[in-house]
Amino acid sequence: xxxxxxxxxxxxxxxxxxxxxxxxxxxxxxxxxSGSASGTQALTLYNGQHEQTTDxxxxxxxxxxxxxxxxxxxxxDVLANQIExxxxxxxxxxxxxENSPALMQLxxxxxxxxxxxxxxxxxxxxxDSPQGDWLGVSARVSVLIYNTKMLTPAQLPTTLAQLAxxxxxxxxxxxxxxxxxxxxxxxxxxxxGVAATKTWLNAVKNNAGSNLYPDNExxxxxxxxxxxxxxxxxxxxxxxxKAENKGAVNSAIASFAPKDPGYVLDVSGAxxxxxxxxxxxxxKFIAFLGSAEAQKIIATSDSFEYPxxxxxxxxQPETPFDQLKPTDLSVADLGDGSQxxxxxxxxxxx
Numbered sequence: 455x456x457x458x459x460x461x462x463x464x465x466x467x468x469x470x471x472x473x474x475x476x477x478x479x480x481x482x483x484x485x486x487x488s489g490s491a492s493g494t495q496a497l498t499l500y501n502g503q504h505e506q507t508t509d510x511x512x513x514x515x516x517x518x519x520x521x522x523x524x525x526x527x528x529x530x531d532v533l534a535n536q537i538e539x540x541x542x543x544x545x546x547x548x549x550x551x552e553n554s555p556a557l558m559q560l561x562x563x564x565x566x567x568x569x570x571x572x573x574x575x576x577x578x579x580x581x582d583s584p585q586g587d588w589l590g591v592s593a594r595v596s597v598l599i600y601n602t603k604m605l606t607p608a609q610l611p612t613t614l615a616q617l618a619x620x621x622x623x624x625x626x627x628x629x630x631x632x633x634x635x636x637x638x639x640x641x642x643x644x645x646x647g648v649a650a651t652k653t654w655l656n657a658v659k660n661n662a663g664s665n666l667y668p669d670n671e672x673x674x675x676x677x678x679x680x681x682x683x684x685x686x687x688x689x690x691x692x693x694x695x696k697a698e699n700k701g702a703v704n705s706a707i708a709s710f711a712p713k714d715p716g717y718v719l720d721v722s723g724a725x726x727x728x729x730x731x732x733x734x735x736x737x738k739f740i741a742f743l744g745s746a747e748a749q750k751i752i753a754t755s756d757s758f759e760y761p762x763x764x765x766x767x768x769x770q771p772e773t774p775f776d777q778l779k780p781t782d783l784s785v786a787d788l789g790d791g792s793q794x795x796x797x798x799x800x801x802x803x804x
Contacts, residue, residue: 502530555791588725614716627682
């Protein structure tokens with residue numbers, strides 16, 4: 455899914471979204487009516503996660519509980535802004551994201567309710583909401599992707615800062631509009647400060663030149679085809695490309711140096727809207743996401759993400775989760791991503 459940075463939205467956009475909500479508009483994605491409208495137990499899930507895996511999770515939950523879930527999928531930042539605009543009229547009961555900042559955005563505006571402690575206990579506390587308002591579900595890490603016909607492992611940078619070096623001019627590709635890129639910018643700010651991050655963003659923009667792509671799927675394909683020599687993605691994009699091409703790829707991935715600002719572990723999660731009329735059923739869905747059954751679905755899916763709950767480990771051919779060496783940023787440190795968006799806008803990368 456392409457994820458387009460839209461925070462903050464303008465007043466006209468907010469008004470339009472609110473009007474759509476008041477009119478009961480809920481047909482922009484794959485979902486349908488809310489439970490309250492249908493008179494059934496059906497939940498409505500706003501989904502910013504990988505659609506195929508979400509569909510598998512929803513099917514398993516419904517089979518176990520009999521509770522139907524209508525899914526509306528879109529980019530997580532679009533959905534977060536829509537929830538804000540809809541307010542108490544939001545037809546959604548739940549919000550499921552790829553990255554924690556979208557959930558922190560809603561948490562900071564008191565739009566989520568606390569998740570049951572028994573559900574939170576299924577996942578290590580550092581991957582859940584600091585306030586207990588959302589559950590961490592899975593994780594991914596940022597890596598370098600490089601074209602193996604253009605670069606050797608010995609030629610690769612080992613730090614995020616090195617991508618600003620003029621030697622990467624015309625070789626670097628960026629999917630700067632992806633919400634996945636915002637935690638990397640936030641990480642740079644935490645490590646180097648605002649001024650240094652501005653300088654870095656201007657330098658990598660110059661190095662990328664015309665190699666600015668709308669999403670990480672495109673960036674991954676462009677590096678693999680040699681249109682760009684190197685880029686920053688989350689690891690699962692490359693594993694998915696490799697699986698789709700049955701291993702016949704012209705690219706590889708490499709980790710940044712341990713604890714480098716570019717080595718970011720980001721958490722996907724889910725929360726319950728305060729406006730939901732189906733709190734009990736929504737709590738059951740959140741608890742299911744952290745269960746061994748759901749975590750095994752994630753571990754064996756084509757999302758290639760890391761399960762983080764109930765003692766389940768990935769079955770995919772990735773670096774084992776316990777061998778990753780990301781920077782020490784917490785979900786609280788990554789925040790709601792608003793500072794990263796501002797810096798990207800100032801650099802004219804958004």
